Amino acid sequence: MNLFGLHIKVGWLWIAFRTTWFVRLAGAAYGPFIFIKPKHWHKEGLLVHEVQHTRQFWSPWLWFKGKQWWEVNAYATEVNFFPVEDHRLKTLVFARYLANDYDFGLTNAKSYDLIENELLRIRNKTNL
Numbered sequence: 001m002n003l004f005g006l007h008i009k010v011g012w013l014w015i016a017f018r019t020t021w022f023v024r025l026a027g028a029a030y031g032p033f034i035f036i037k038p039k040h041w042h043k044e045g046l047l048v049h050e051v052q053h054t055r056q057f058w059s060p061w062l063w064f065k066g067k068q069w070w071e072v073n074a075y076a077t078e079v080n081f082f083p084v085e086d087h088r089l090k091t092l093v094f095a096r097y098l099a100n101d102y103d104f105g106l107t108n109a110k111s112y113d114l115i116e117n118e119l120l121r122i123r124n125k126t127n128l
């Protein structure tokens with residue numbers, strides 16, 4: 001959608017902007033606002049990841065889980081967006097991001113385990 005020269009996408013309680021502003025990695029979410037760099041704008045998985053951050057924002061019981069959990073949860077949600085046969089490769093790729101692009105002090109292996117466990121939790125959930 002193009003609004004006053006802005007490229008945006010809107011959903012239930014979120015709005016995404018195509019911009020380099022406020023974005024350290026490929027995308028970022030602040031409350032209900034999502035910012036995605038132009039070269040990543042077409043990536044549906046990334047949008048799923050950032051939308052999950054907005055869902056975390058609108059879920060006060062998740063506010064105290066902390067930044068590492070928010071990222072693990074968002075990456076697991078992103079993995080879950082892809083077909084099951086791609087889960088292992090996507091988890092490997094996102095585990096590397098989690099280990100290397102953040103300051104959580106996680107190894108690739110530990111990051112893989114965290115995302116895999118969260119993915120299992122999400123897939124076994126029946127009430128969300």
Ligand SMILES: [Zn+2]
Nearest residue numbers: 049053071074
């Ligand atoms: Zn994130």
